[in-house]
Amino acid sequence: MIYMGCDYQEGAFPQILARYGETNLVQQPGYGEDVWTKRARDLIRAACRAPEAEVHLLVGGTQTNSIVLHGMMRSWEGAICCDTGHINGHEAGAVESKGHKVLVVPGKDGKLSAETVEAYMKDFKADDSWMHCPQPAVVYLSQSTERGTLYTLAELEAIRAVCDRWNLKLFCDGARLAYALEGVGNDVTLADLARLCDVFYIGGTKCGSLLGEAVVAKPGALPCFFTQQKQQGAVTAKGRVVGIPFEVFFENDGALYREAGRTGVRTAQKLQDAFIAKGFRIDAKSPTNQVFVTLPKDVAERVAEKVIYSTWKVNDDGSRFCRFCTCWATTDEQIDAIIALL
Amino acid sequence: MIYMGCDYQEGAFPQILARYGETNLVQQPGYGEDVWTKRARDLIRAACRAPEAEVHLLVGGTQTNSIVLHGMMRSWEGAICCDTGHINGHEAGAVESKGHKVLVVPGKDGKLSAETVEAYMKDFKADDSWMHCPQPAVVYLSQSTERGTLYTLAELEAIRAVCDRWNLKLFCDGARLAYALEGVGNDVTLADLARLCDVFYIGGTKCGSLLGEAVVAKPGALPCFFTQQKQQGAVTAKGRVVGIPFEVFFENDGALYREAGRTGVRTAQKLQDAFIAKGFRIDAKSPTNQVFVTLPKDVAERVAEKVIYSTWKVNDDGSRFCRFCTCWATTDEQIDAIIALL
Amino acid sequence: MIYMGCDYQEGAFPQILARYGETNLVQQPGYGEDVWTKRARDLIRAACRAPEAEVHLLVGGTQTNSIVLHGMMRSWEGAICCDTGHINGHEAGAVESKGHKVLVVPGKDGKLSAETVEAYMKDFKADDSWMHCPQPAVVYLSQSTERGTLYTLAELEAIRAVCDRWNLKLFCDGARLAYALEGVGNDVTLADLARLCDVFYIGGTKCGSLLGEAVVAKPGALPCFFTQQKQQGAVTAKGRVVGIPFEVFFENDGALYREAGRTGVRTAQKLQDAFIAKGFRIDAKSPTNQVFVTLPKDVAERVAEKVIYSTWKVNDDGSRFCRFCTCWATTDEQIDAIIALL
Amino acid sequence: MIYMGCDYQEGAFPQILARYGETNLVQQPGYGEDVWTKRARDLIRAACRAPEAEVHLLVGGTQTNSIVLHGMMRSWEGAICCDTGHINGHEAGAVESKGHKVLVVPGKDGKLSAETVEAYMKDFKADDSWMHCPQPAVVYLSQSTERGTLYTLAELEAIRAVCDRWNLKLFCDGARLAYALEGVGNDVTLADLARLCDVFYIGGTKCGSLLGEAVVAKPGALPCFFTQQKQQGAVTAKGRVVGIPFEVFFENDGALYREAGRTGVRTAQKLQDAFIAKGFRIDAKSPTNQVFVTLPKDVAERVAEKVIYSTWKVNDDGSRFCRFCTCWATTDEQIDAIIALL
Structure with a gap:
């Protein structure tokens, strides 16, 4: 058969398993303070041309989406999301379980557009009772999307501009980011994402690791995030398990x-x-x-x-x-x- | 140095890494439906002499404690815990983040006793306003404890009896269960835990796996648990990553x-x-x-x-x-x- | 002007204010144990032809909707609601703030139909990944609706049948129930609601009280509800403030x-x-x-x-x-x- | 008998009921935008010598404590509270239900001291793993306390100084504030509380109103609070019901x-x-x-x-x-x- x-029906790149093996009995601190995870963070910052970025390693996509969105929002805030967005469907209500409404807008081929977000915000504020509603605070999108499509750089720039106009933050779910970066006609780089998004993540699980997602955040975008991660059960005691794959992914210029x-x-x-x-x-x-x-x-x-x-x-x-x-x-x-x- | x-400063047993390698490119379904995870569940049921038990694989200890306790309780219920219990201290308020109060009782050498739980419940119900308080629903304990100590079988039996008297459930945190089972003078087996606890877990991370905790639950104790796990970001898409370690741990009679x-x-x-x-x-x-x-x-x-x-x-x-x-x-x-x- | x-721009029926005055200095227990609240509960049970029903008095509509739905659901469950349903719009994400997704289905003139709920459930279960989604557990509807329309008895019976088929509970928001009961052509009585719904409420605030909503629940539908109410800050210490209006409303056969x-x-x-x-x-x-x-x-x-x-x-x-x-x-x-x- | x-076994001051009656059929906007509530806010600001303060009216004490603390904290933060503090006991875990741990410190005669808070914070930060713990963010105290005692002005000043040193906020539960202000030997005024606390509230329910608590907050201390209140079901549609009592309490110089x-x-x-x-x-x-x-x-x-x-x-x-x-x-x-x- x-x-x-x-995209998660095999294990991992043999190079990752090999690195687990080579480092296996080397004693190192837990919770992401090991040398490999530190190096992975540095390599990611370099790949993103974002020397100030904060890099946090989590285990899987649903976990990352819900914890990051929770960290980006206050309790009365919600995330604008395309109808086909992953957080709106097959994440078992993870975002809602942390108290936030997913604010659904219609998409096209799996994508939001700057225009639909703009229209949503205009309608929202036109309602006299907007203070009676969850406050839109973050725009959530996926690159590549749940329909396999890609945002162009111009589209992302336009969405960013809408975010700036309405004081919204931008979060990009990169569970399948490897396939986006190498997608046909793609013109969006890691550096673009680091520049345009408040937070995005580089998917590991679906891209050749056993597990792991690397969150890249602008300084201050995710305050006290270690404690948040810990509180949500998203810190791996042996941080190496998620650090090593990203070291292997991003050494040699991310080859x-x-x-x-x-x-x-x-x-x-x-x-x-x-x-x-x-x-x-x-x-x-x-x-x-x-x-x-x-x-x-x-x-x-x-x-x-x-x-x-x-x-x-x-x-x-x-x-x-x-x-x-x-x-x-x-x-x-x-x-x-x-x-x-x- | x-x-x-x-107990999480090395990687994993080489046998576990080897199994990752041997199975690496074999395609299997995700989310714990792979052959190795299924076998791991069967092996654990056998080791626990609990053919009806439900076995769920999660990633780490804080995650397991908070999700399992949330699954065992309704929103107005709380968990009785020894003052030194892990959920009361270094889990960043994970249990509270899911809405439940940790109900602290004094311990001795890291242990609860049947007497302190009994006294707690008597005092609780003696308060005319007990309906104004979070309702105690679960007793949480650790084997071995945060102080390295062990419950004897007699102590656990006594706690179970108190639980039955007051309609409480019993949950045992087994993050360090390997060291408990082989502890000096230990007389508590996996089968005892499976019999006495509503839910307990067999620690992997601290006991020689890269990650993974195996929850063993009486039938019905954790309803709809896959959805709960998913909602809390605790399902690994490549379930093999947590299944294989437990297969390796528990084949050959758990050697x-x-x-x-x-x-x-x-x-x-x-x-x-x-x-x-x-x-x-x-x-x-x-x-x-x-x-x-x-x-x-x-x-x-x-x-x-x-x-x-x-x-x-x-x-x-x-x-x-x-x-x-x-x-x-x-x-x-x-x-x-x-x-x-x- | x-x-x-x-419908909340005046105070209350003078008869209610008068009763506050007449009883004002009579000492009575708090938290709904006063004689007037007890009588109000009895009168409501009688008006509903539901001698076994539990009656709980809360303060306002958003509070009642979110606390009751939370009490009817487990943490991984969601409520099916018409797109124009009040909980989906102007309640500031109250239901989500308690962890539950509002599962939106298209309505017509503010109403759900048995057919749309049936279709929703069929589609839901047809998705191989339905366990990855919030589980539908309750159907929420309003009588009268947010568009002023009414469900007929036949329509409610049909929805109840769908609920039974899919193991869903039925909750009716009766914030404007007085206007529904006296609506042109209405054929749904309090007794019908008590029979068909697991829980519904009789609106006070919009119907002539200063405040107060009376929840009518089938036995067991809202376990340990006093503690739930208290936890959610929805118990009035001076229970008389919400009890007296319902006593006045429902004495004299609810005149x-x-x-x-x-x-x-x-x-x-x-x-x-x-x-x-x-x-x-x-x-x-x-x-x-x-x-x-x-x-x-x-x-x-x-x-x-x-x-x-x-x-x-x-x-x-x-x-x-x-x-x-x-x-x-x-x-x-x-x-x-x-x-x-x- | x-x-x-x-202190909630009678109704309300007849003057309050009379005002309800006099204003009863005057049409006014809902949600606290009526003339009486606006005047109540102004009177409270004047009584507190705090012209910039934000005043929010809620229904009861447990509701106020949990919503205000939730609004003052991020999700990973907790509130320091005396062992006998109301939020630690008879509020049914309301604070935890919003995700926050109550961080208990020993009290004396129902009171916290600056020294115990200072010692708590020192111990907290001395733990190498403090990032694995809920972060203390607010000090909660009651004036008068659950044991009937009073903080002196000097004691409150000292606690404020500790708060400043450790970057903590200060919240005072004033459910029984009337009795504190007139307490034997009291030297703490409303203006002192408004100056020293980030947020405090003036109790209505226990002090002669049918219901209502008036929250007084420094500007910015409770961002977007109307939406928070609404989300938590704590807005009364007929805001006059909580506004009028405070108008009556605080007109005539608060007589x-x-x-x-x-x-x-x-x-x-x-x-x-x-x-x-x-x-x-x-x-x-x-x-x-x-x-x-x-x-x-x-x-x-x-x-x-x-x-x-x-x-x-x-x-x-x-x-x-x-x-x-x-x-x-x-x-x-x-x-x-x-x-x-x-």
């Missing part, structure tokens, strides 16, 4: 993190091209590692015998709207095998 | 978990014996891997040049109340080197 | 509560009839005390000189979508004065 | 609020003097409206036939440690009747 259902992205994108694009060549319906062409396609009933069923993919909707004619998700570990052999089934 | 400050405990206890006892032989003050002899001793000023300073240990109090005469903490990775060479400094 | 902006409703509905209908006679646009005719109308620019401005009403939207042609809200205290003189301005 | 169990205090204190002192004259044990002489005494068994029983008082402890010899609580409504006839029973 070939698994294409998501491994780029490789993760390139492999995921290349294999996904190959598959997407095959879907297009076969004439299957693609609503929004993906530049990253998630491919969305509507497969005819017979094809969908034939593929399902050998490949596990995500079915998001079964249409009345039996065709299926599906997601295929590649990753850093996907091989050409796997893609070729799937193509052979089409 | 020798680190004896805590590796026992070895972890034995090594930690043996080296700690050797050090404690040396302290006693030197005539240093030991307030409560520890049967486990944490040794508490008052070192004279000159000794404390001499040792500090080569060993990192925890100083809990500096007395007026310059002597120090210290904790030395061994673990699964501590070597005789390290202990001998410390003894040579005394 | 005539205030028609909402005063009916009078409140009748006055509000009669005056609103008179105004609505005048709007219709003038040919102003009414999207959905209201059977209760809230009238929604689109006034031409010149009329809107002329009326605004003498009447304070709510403008919900200013259209491009300057016409305004407005709400006029009458209440128990509205007089024919006020209505005639407004009509004279049209 | 004479009720002396607490009625002083009268409330004087009556409560005078009657309590008369009773306390009788206890002393009879030779009953008084551990700490109360200068306010709460009298604590140990009554011999026979006296306690004889009194209990005609008077409801609070028994805090039954001693082994049958004697009882009791609280008698007078208030603004207590009469000399009631006190004389009790004295006649001694």
Whole structure:
């Protein structure tokens, strides 16, 4: 069986496991004060051209989204989020569990636009009773998005400008950031994100680590964050477990993190091209590692015998709207095998 | 430098890293549905003689304590805890952050007693205004305790009886359970804990894993727990990262978990014996891997040049109340080197 | 100036103030154990034909909605609510502040339908990842709704059936219940609500009391509710302040509560009839005390000189979508004065 | 039966009920924007010699304590409180329900001292792991205290100095402030509290109103507080219900609020003097409206036939440690009747 259902179905880059092994019995302090985690933080700051940035390592995406948003907001504040945003759906109400409303605005192809945020804020303030409502405080977006799409630099700059106008903060969920950075046509760098966002994170789990997400925050954006992390059960006692992967990712100028992205994108694009060549319906062409396609009933069923993919909707004619998700570990052999089934 | 400050200053048993490596590119579902995690759950159920138990894998101790207690309680309920209990001190208010008061009762050598819980409940209900107070719902204790001590089976049975009398649940924090199970004079087994506790957990992080805690719950004790875990950011997408260590610990009849405990206890006892032989003050002899001793000023300073240990109090005469903490990775060479400094 | 902006711009029925005065220096226990509150509870149980019901008195609507929903749900659960539902908009995220997601479904004229709830639940369970989502646990609706409309008995019965099918609880926000009970064509009684809902409340603040909402719950639906109320700061030490109004409302077979409703509905209908006679646009005719109308620019401005009403939207042609809200205290003189301005 | 169990067993000053009546049908905006509430705010600012202060009206004490503390703290912060402090005991964990740990320090006669707070902070920061703990952010105290005692101005100045040294805020619970202001030997004025505290409140419920507490905050101390209040269900739609009592209390230079205090204190002192004259044990002489005494068994029983008082402890010899609580409504006839029973 070939698994294409998501991007966390293998372990980690062998280089990461090797580093665990090489350092294994070296005694070091816990809680992120070990030498490897410190180096990882420095490497990330360098990669982001943000020498003043604070870097915090957490375990997973839902955890990171909810704790960071909680840290960026006061209790009466909420986060503006696209209808398809991850925090609005499959995070089990994590943001709400910390007391904040997710303020949903309509998206397009998984993306917010500066215009929709602007319109939301205008409507919000036009309501005489706006003080009776949760106060919008943060704009949440994902790069790449839950639909595999990418924000352009111009789009992010425009959203930042809206944020400045309305005194909103900007947070970018980078669970799949490796695939965004290497996405087709991408023009947004780590340095851009560090400059434009108050906080963003560099995904590890979906990009070739066993676990780990690296939060990059402007100074002061996440006050007393260690205590916040600890309070939310998001500090790993053996900080090395999340520090080492990011050291390995970002040493050598970030070569491994780029490789993760390139492999995921290349294999996904190959598959997407095959879907297009076969004439299957693609609503929004993906530049990253998630491919969305509507497969005819017979094809969908034939593929399902050998490949596990995500079915998001079964249409009345039996065709299926599906997601295929590649990753850093996907091989050409796997893609070729799937193509052979089409 | 020798680190004896805590039990998470090395990585993991090489066997665990090896298993990560062997399984690394095998594709499996995420979120704990992989074959290794499933096997780990079965092995734990067998080790606990609890075929019906639910086993949930989380990342770390603070996370586990707060999420499990939240899952065991309704919003108006609180947990009875010894003054030195971990949830009352160094967990950054994690339990309170989920809305519950920690109801503190005085302990002795780090332990609750059935009598103090009984007295607490009697006083509680004797107050005409008890409905104006957080309702005690769970008794929290640690095995081994934060002071390195152990509950005997008789003590646990007595606490359970008090719980039954007052309709309280019992939760045992087993962050250091390996060292408890192999503690000097211990008579409490995994099966006893599974029988007496509504929920307890088997510590991984401090016992030779990179991370991971295995929660063992009576059926129904933690309803809808996957969603709870997810909501609290405590599900690892690549569940294998916490599943594999427990598979390795508990295959072969739990040989590796026992070895972890034995090594930690043996080296700690050797050090404690040396302290006693030197005539240093030991307030409560520890049967486990944490040794508490008052070192004279000159000794404390001499040792500090080569060993990192925890100083809990500096007395007026310059002597120090210290904790030395061994673990699964501590070597005789390290202990001998410390003894040579005394 | 005539205030028609909402239904809390006067004080209370003089009969309620009189009762405060008559009982003022009589010493009684606090926290709802006074004789008047006890009698109020009995009268409400009788009016609801629900001798087993638990009756709890709270202060205001937002407080009641959030505390009751919190009490009906576990921490990982959410409430299904119509897009225009009060808890989704102007309650400042009160439900989320207690940790629960408001699960929004599209409404029509301010109402949920059994069909939309059924469809929501089907879609929810059809998602393979439903365990990654907040679990729907309660259906929230308002009688009368935020758009002044009413559920028919058949509609409520159908929603109850959907709730039963999916194991959902039903909660009805009755902040404006007096106006619903006396609404044009209403066929839903207090007894029907007590039978169909797990919990509902009888609004006091908007219906002629200074403050107070009476929660009616099936036995066991709100466990340990006094402690919950206390924890959430929703117990009035001098319980008489909320008990007495309900005693006055519901003695004499509920004559005063009916009078409140009748006055509000009669005056609103008179105004609505005048709007219709003038040919102003009414999207959905209201059977209760809230009238929604689109006034031409010149009329809107002329009326605004003498009447304070709510403008919900200013259209491009300057016409305004407005709400006029009458209440128990509205007089024919006020209505005639407004009509004279049209 | 004479009720002396607490200070909320009567209604309100007739002057307050009269004002409700006089203003009853005057239409005014809701949510505290009515003319009477605005005037009440101005009168309070004047009485506090704090023209810049923000004044917010809430309903009751537990509500006020928990919402104000939540507003003064970030999520990882806690409040330092005396062991006998109201928020630590009989508020059902309200502060914890909003996520904050109550950090308990030992008190004497119901009071914190500058020294204990200083020692607490020194110990806190001396712990290497202080970042793993909830961060102390506010000092909570009550004037008068739960034991009827009073802080002197010098004591409050000293506590303020400690707060400044450690960057702590100061909050004073004034549920019984009327009785404190008129307490025997009191030297703390409203202006002192407004100057020394970041936030304090002027109790209404226990001091002669049906309900209501008036929060006085330094500018900026409670950001966006209306939304916070609304979110926590603590805004009364008919704001007049809490505004009018404070208008009546504080017009005429606060004559009625002083009268409330004087009556409560005078009657309590008369009773306390009788206890002393009879030779009953008084551990700490109360200068306010709460009298604590140990009554011999026979006296306690004889009194209990005609008077409801609070028994805090039954001693082994049958004697009882009791609280008698007078208030603004207590009469000399009631006190004389009790004295006649001694």
